[in-house]
Amino acid sequence: MIAFLRSTLYMLLLVIITPPYAVFTLACFPLSLHARYRVTSTWTHIILFLLHHICGLRYRILGAENIPKTPSIVLSKHQSAWETLAFQKIFPPQVWVLKKELLRIPFFGWGLAMTSPIAIDRSAGRSALDQVVEQGHDRLKNGFWVVIFPEGTRIPPGRKGRYRIGGAWLATHTNTLVVPVAHNAGELWARNAFIKKPGTITVSIGKPIDPTGMEANELNLLVENWIENEVAHISQRQPAERITDPSTNNNNA
Numbered sequence: 001m002i003a004f005l006r007s008t009l010y011m012l013l014l015v016i017i018t019p020p021y022a023v024f025t026l027a028c029f030p031l032s033l034h035a036r037y038r039v040t041s042t043w044t045h046i047i048l049f050l051l052h053h054i055c056g057l058r059y060r061i062l063g064a065e066n067i068p069k070t071p072s073i074v075l076s077k078h079q080s081a082w083e084t085l086a087f088q089k090i091f092p093p094q095v096w097v098l099k100k101e102l103l104r105i106p107f108f109g110w111g112l113a114m115t116s117p118i119a120i121d122r123s124a125g126r127s128a129l130d131q132v133v134e135q136g137h138d139r140l141k142n143g144f145w146v147v148i149f150p151e152g153t154r155i156p157p158g159r160k161g162r163y164r165i166g167g168a169w170l171a172t173h174t175n176t177l178v179v180p181v182a183h184n185a186g187e188l189w190a191r192n193a194f195i196k197k198p199g200t201i202t203v204s205i206g207k208p209i210d211p212t213g214m215e216a217n218e219l220n221l222l223v224e225n226w227i228e229n230e231v232a233h234i235s236q237r238q239p240a241e242r243i244t245d246p247s248t249n250n251n252n253a
Contacts, residue, residue, distance in 0.1 A: 003055075003195050003196070003197055003198065004194075004195055006054050006055045006056065006196070006198075007055060007194055007195045007196050009054055010050050010051065010054045010055050010196065011194070013050055013054070014047065014050070017043070017046065017047075018043070018107050018108065019107050021043045021111070022107035022108070022110050022111045024039075025039055025040050025043070025110070025111045025114050026110060026111075026114065028114065029114065033116055033142065033144070034093060034143070036114050036115065036116075037093045037094075037115055037144075038093075039114075040111050040112075040114055040115050041088045041089075041093075043111065044085050044088045044089065045088075045089060047085055048085055048086060048089060051082075051085075051196065055196040055198060056198025056199070057082070057188060057189065057196050057197075057198060057199070057201070058199070058200045058201070059086060059185075059200060059201040059202070059203055060200055060201075060202055060203070061090065061203050061204075061205065062202065062203065062204040062205065062234075063204055063205035063206060063207075064090075064205060066179065066205045066206060066207050066208060067091065067092075067179065067205060068177050068179065068208050070177070071092070071139075071140045071143055071144060071145050071146075071176070072145055072146075072176060072177040072178065072179050072208060073136075073140075073145070073146045073147075073148065073167055073170060073171050073176050073177065073178050073179065074087065074091060074094070074145060074146070074147040074148065074178075074179050074181055075148055075149075075150055075167045075168070075178055075179070075180055075181070075223045075227070076147065076148075076149055076150075076180070076181035076182075076183070076227070077149075077151070077155075077181065077182050077183055077227050077231055078149035078151050078152075078153065078154050078155060079154055079155060079156070079157060079183070079184070079185050079186025079187075079190075079191070080154060080185035080186045080188075080189045080190065080191065081154075081189065082185040082188075082189045082201065083183060083185050083203075084096070086185075086201075086203070087147055087181075090203065090205075091145055091147070092145055093143065093144050093145065094144055094145040094146065094147050095115060095116055095117050095118060095139045095144050095145070095146055095147070096115075096117045096118070096146075096147045096148070097117070097118045097120065097132055097136070097146065097147070097148045097166060097167070097170075098112075098117050098118070098119055098120075099119070099120070099121075099152075100119035100120060100121055102119070103117075103119055116139070116144075118131065118132055118135045118136060118139070118146070120132060128166070129165075129166060129169050132166050132169065132170050133169065133170055133173045133174065136170045136174065137170075137173075137174050140174060140176055146167075146170065146176075148166060148167035148170070150163040150164050150165075150166070150167050150168075150220070150223070150224070151163060151164070152164055154186070154191040155186075155191075156186060156190065156191060157184060157186040157187050157190075157231075157235060158235075160228055163220055163221075163223070163224040164220075165216050165217065165220050167220070167223075168211070168216040168217070168219040168220035168223065169216045171209075171211040171216075171219060172211045172214060172215065172216045172219060173216075175211060175212060176211070177208040177209065177210060177211075178208065178209040178211060178219065178223060179205060179206065179208050179209075180205075180206040180209065180223045180226045180227050180230075181203065181204070181205055181206065181227070182203075182204045182206070182226075182227045182228075182230035182231045182233075182234060183201060183202060183203040183204065183231070183234070184201060184202055184231065184234055184235040185201045187199075187201075187235065188201055202234040204230050204233075204234055206226050206227075206230065209222065209223070
């Protein structure tokens with residue numbers, strides 16, 4: 001009951017804060033990309049503050065020393081909405097590779113569009129990969145990190161989806177370091193769940209992987225194995241079994 005009441009209060013404040021902040025963010029369009037990112041990420045910091053102090057949702061970081069000094073590619077487990085918020089505080093300024101449909105969501109999508117994400121049609125196959133490389137190279141060159149969730153959608157704890165090759169493809173075609181990330185956020189904030197359980201999320205950041213001389217498939221498998229084994233370790237679970245998302249069977253990026 002307490003968790004329900006806390007989650008309700010959090011949601012009320014989220015609904016109150018988000019629309020006016022989205023409008024304010026749109027007014028910042030003339031600013032530089034980095035300035036716009038600072039504005040939009042402030043909303044994220046506010047939301048994380050609410051999650052911490054209202055819902056009791058905290059986190060700890062393992063391997064923070066593994067974060068490179070230069071723009072890199074984050075390939076991460078995706079279990080919850082939480083990591084899309086927290087990564088903006090954990091890692092340097094970043095853009096995400098995401099489904100273009102997300103930009104159509106009122107208020108949230110508008111603010112998201114202001115961060116210059118790499119918005120793709122995952123059913124486009126090779127052309128989507130080409131877009132990731134072209135725009136990813138541009139964002140990296142301009143000092144942004146690129147965050148990619150290889151599974152493409154949120155996967156429940158104890159399960160795993162197919163790791164798409166887009167992130168590894170970008171790394172091998174731009175010769176950019178890859179930072180693998182594991183976490184157990186879904187155990188406290190499940191996919192589409194209203195209630196946020198109090199507790200501490202563990203985020204584990206692996207050592208950067210240099211893709212020089214590697215094929216994309218080889219790199220992708222290396223990242224998948226590290227993430228899944230690390231998730232099992234921090235969650236005290238056995239390595240996950242693969243599941244298939246029927247809506248994304250033909251997606252390559």
